[in-house]
Amino acid sequence: MAYLNTADTVELIAKLTSIPSPTGNTNEAISFVERFLHNINVPTKRTLKGGLLATIDGKNTSKSRLLTAHVDTLGAMVKEIKINGRLKIDLIGGFKYNSIEGEYCQIETNSGKEYSGTILLHQTSVHVYKDSDKVERNQENMEVRIDEKVHNAEDVRKLGIEIGDFISFNPRVELTGSGFIKSRHLDDKASVGILLQLMKHLKEENLSLPYTTHFLISNNEEIGYGGNSNIPPETVEYLAVDMGAIGDGQATDEYTVSICVKDASGPYHYGLRKRLMKLALDHNIPYKLDIYPYYGSDASAAIRSGHDIVHGLIGPGIDASHAFERTHRDSIENTAKLLYHYVQSEMVR
Template sequence: MTKIRVEETIDLIKNLVSIPSPSGNTNEVITYVDKYLSELQVETKRNRKGGLIATIPGRENNKHRMLTAHVDTLGAMVKEIKANGRLKIDLIGGFRYNSIEGEYCQIQTSTGRVYSGTILMRQTSVHVYKDAGKAERNQENMEVRIDEKVHNADQVRELGIEVGDFISFDPRVQVLPNGYIKSRHLDDKASVGILLRLIKEIMEEKIELPYTTHFLISNNEEIGYGGNSNITPETIEYLAVDMGAMGDGQSTDEYTVSICVKDASGPYHYDFRKKLTTLAEQNNIGYKLDIYPYYGSDASAAIRSGHDIVHGLIGPGIDSSHAFERTHKDSIENTTKLLYHYVQSDMIL
């Protein structure tokens, strides 16, 4: 892809991460994606879970492909309105309390009102609490300080805030001149941006795909079941596009496309993986093979739900996943290139 196209993808990612969408409250971002695809005259439909399926017909319709990326993110929910006018929270998704300490947030009420706040330790002030640094970061000690004049639970409820209201985290997105992209929720809105830009490329260049291809923008991946339904009986290959996890012992980096060989669900389809690596090598695409030890994807959820498919997983390398995430435009570009060649390739079966 050209530099201009990569920059367009990054602009899409910036827009996506700026739309609050914790699992369970994703209608606004799904609507944004639906509008984007509708303007490209791509057929879309929503499933009952609230996800979005876009379909591009191919030359052959008795074999289908499905690619998926998830638009839901980590977040929280109001667990309790405390007597001091602050909020106890319950986490949505698999992350740790310490990763959101000091984070700005939004509280969205069931009537649509939005309030700002900050997630803090109850014992934050070092001038008051001797154990400020040692106290455990957990549900009991962390709370949301609402940016309103509230001093008790009744005043909070007068704002319309109630148990079950969604809390989203400020993405703090930055795109640096040297190509780095820093933001919360690059998992997995970086991949959603990549798929949207790929679809635009297909439509604008009038690329005829060899097989009917479905693009599922799932909305419950972070809680385990986003991509496990609405898979047509004709679907043979199912490719999840999700972040590549980085850390000690990992080969994934922020500059290549990560091809997952195994995660917590077990190995991904061996021949499918080999097909992806062959495509990368034939087209001079930088890639890394990796195992993600504490990870599951929409593809593994689809396998668990009993679908007879060939499943794979690729994605841009993301540093500090489920915390202060970062990637680079090179990884976005390499992931896009691999997908571009994949959707035009022959199936392995």
Template sequence: MDHTIKLIKQLVEIPSPSGNTSEVITFVEAYLNDLNVETRRNRKGGLIATIPGTDQQNHRMLTAHVDTLGAIVKEIKSSGRLKLDLIGGFKYNSIEGEYCQVETSTGKIYSGTILMHQTSVHVYKDAGKKERNQENMEVRLDEKVHNPQDVRALGIEVGDFVSFNPRVEITPSGYIKSRHLDDKASVAILLELIKQITTERIQLPYTTHFLISNNEEIGYGGNSNIPPETVEYLAVDMGAIGDGQATDEYTVSICAKDASGPYHYELRKRLVELASANNISFKLDIYPYYGSDASAAIRSGHDIIHGLIGPGIDASHAFERTHRDSIENTAKLLYHYVQSKMIR
């Protein structure tokens, strides 16, 4: 687990909002190349790794997404501050006061802070009541800028990507606190699984593809490049925690249904059987406002058996947290799953 936790930290520290994921995909690609695993990039910029199995007629695909929430510069204000447009489904209040970085089209990086325009309580008596929205939130750049001309002189322009400081921390009690655990925790788990398969020379029963998708947060990361031989497609993504949810930070969450509808019943039962047979702590759950790369693949018309599991993540799409126990239980279930028989 220590290697997986270290890898999670490395991944979350690489900025990768949807639409600007080249750096993190290159990192993953290099990691897999060091293992001599065959990889290729799709036209959307995602990465597909393939491990041949005994049965090369029936394939599996597992996916996790490396893209994250973020923002894009919508407007350069007369004050020299920046107005944002959000990338992904989250609320402005979840990023108020967050440090960020703006990346120009030439690759220059500038730091800043996301604030309410009406932040100072010494000036704005209704600072706490104003709505946190696109109109009132702005980026305060750490540069001497007073107008749009000053900002543009730095190379900053509308359309530049804005990434949030992950503030990752690993506690002695085993918690991982960070932005973007959705879904870089799962990416790290899959990469360590691939490493285990290759170093231990495990012969998989079926040719297995691992898709590191890069557009999941905007709805279409894993809906293409699925080989026609693929029978089972398993998304590895976060389990949602909150009132009425069974998922917690210590078990692997097996999703029965999300906003797209039920996942494949027989595959879900097989995952439960594997967890029960191997003393893996799990929770069955429904995520009411959620969609995955597996559900995106179904919507795209692929004739596959689809499922969804993942570590439980608290405060999703905000400042997230999980525990190493959840990472470990997810990793164990995946280890047994890739060596199991397919649903027929």
């Protein structure tokens, strides 16, 4: 069936991860999504926060569903221009400095000019700094080495670089012959790609959905409030499509769809969880139930903001989340399958 065209989804994800979109500077990625949906005749609306709401009409217009994925990613800002011509940075999103050590990056100035650089420990050279391995990776010790001839702060400012300029990380996307996709920012561009392909196939197959279904591409999830607004009042079910976290004690893997039963915000809706499980069982979709201990989603943000909705969370399993991420096409495919059947199912009673 058309929704099983995982190769197209993986290629779309690779394109998405290659578009810089740290939280606060997501217009280019949102515009890419907007053009994609315009080309398949799905109406969209920009939110004041800069996200995108797409809608596919269904038979029942008095009750609706909303599915969300976020296009914003981890990133950084210029915190200080140092006297040595390097940049001190401030992190955007929840991650550790060690996860970006040695990474290539891009600095975007207020005028839109871009410069490349590398994120390094100040005391990197082992030929100079005897205890470089013991130095703490933190804001004080990490810096951006700009790929320009600069010797001091004045040289840097002459380039147009200033405090508050956004810094994005090289995604280093790679597709392997064994079916893996390796890249930064699979959280949550893997799920954005899945939702875009789902909408495309719904339109191509001319499927009649039981309920009007909204798709919110949010752009502030990494800082906690991406999907807590712009929820149409008719919305009953709100399903966040985000990554499944992998690690010790976790059930999630890179090959199944992960159904989250609880995260740091508390349990997800029990009835919706059971319905998702039944859909997976009925359609032979491999899944794992899991608890993510240090995690919050757009669905939990919507609940916290006071919306009276049924909320859930599913997604592909992502290894090394908020660092050098990886997933497998099987997990992408199984997530797509579950979503395909979910949007055609009856709501939780």
